Amino acid sequence: MISWYVTQASSYAADVDDLFLLIALIVGAFFLAAEFVLFWLIVKFRARPGVKARYVTGEKTSETKWVSYPHYLVLVFDIILVAAALRVWNDVKIDLPPAEERVRIIAQQWAWTFVHAGPDGRLDTADDIRTVNVLNLQVNRLYHFELHSKDTLHSFSVPAFRLKQDAVPGRAIVGWFRPTVTGEFDIQCAELCGIGHGLMPARVRIRSAAAQAAWMETAPRMPQLAAVTPAVSNTRAER
Numbered sequence: 162m163i164s165w166y167v168t169q170a171s172s173y174a175a176d177v178d179d180l181f182l183l184i185a186l187i188v189g190a191f192f193l194a195a196e197f198v199l200f201w202l203i204v205k206f207r208a209r210p211g212v213k214a215r216y217v218t219g220e221k222t223s224e225t226k227w228v229s230y231p232h233y234l235v236l237v238f239d240i241i242l243v244a245a246a247l248r249v250w251n252d253v254k255i256d257l258p259p260a261e262e263r264v265r266i267i268a269q270q271w272a273w274t275f276v277h278a279g280p281d282g283r284l285d286t287a288d289d290i291r292t293v294n295v296l297n298l299q300v301n302r303l304y305h306f307e308l309h310s311k312d313t314l315h316s317f318s319v320p321a322f323r324l325k326q327d328a329v330p331g332r333a334i335v336g337w338f339r340p341t342v343t344g345e346f347d348i349q350c351a352e353l354c355g356i357g358h359g360l361m362p363a364r365v366r367i368r369s370a371a372a373q374a375a376w377m378e379t380a381p382r383m384p385q386l387a388a389v390t391p392a393v394s395n396t397r398a399e400r
């Protein structure tokens with residue numbers, strides 16, 4: 162249902178959406194059941210002429226089961242939700258499938274710089290392509306991103322990928338995504354990072370292999386931006 166509003170544009174987007182749906186269904190069922198019982202009790206024990214109120218301590222087993230049994234049920238569903246969430250978390254954040262290409266993302270107050278590998282498919286070579294506020298990707302290609310921050314905390318958020326990752330100064334945080342549809346989608350900074358936080362939106366453009374190759378031919382190399390690579394350019398897979 163979330164995909165009615167935000168396109169699923171990465172290989173794991175559907176898994177994240179399914180998790181949200183599972184949570185909504187379980188929590189929704191408990192909500193409806195609780196409201197049903199509440200209103201049923203309100204009607205059943207409403208004031209009636211000639212009927213005196215009873216004081217119920219709620220200490221007998223026949224009474225406490227109305228609290229303890231639903232409580233056990235909540236715990237069972239908690240375990241189901243945690244297991245489902247860990248499966249998705251592991252897939253998105255812990256597993257690192259082999260990369261076909263690497264892209265460097267540098268956040269700063271208040272813009273994003275993206276360093277693309279260029280036609281040779283390797284970073285830190287002469288044909289690297291640097292862009293500001295537009296990330297250029299090829300559909301169905303598995304990317305490792307290497308996320309840096311030049312100044313303060315930022316967060317790289319791509320709603321269509323269902324991906325959000327904090328950028329921390331001094332660290333190179335590695336993660337992955339595989340775009341699955343062509344098109345153009347939003348990138349946001351999802352960490353309040355100063356007065357211009359709202360002014361650092363960016364876009365991700367996902368193209369077919371042929372269109373991406375054509376873009377690489379014409380993309381300006383912007384060598385003047387070479388200095389934006391942070392001094393801490395270690396490529397350790399920190400997370």
Ligand SMILES: [Cu+2]
Binds near residue numbers: 361
């Ligand atoms: Cu920011």
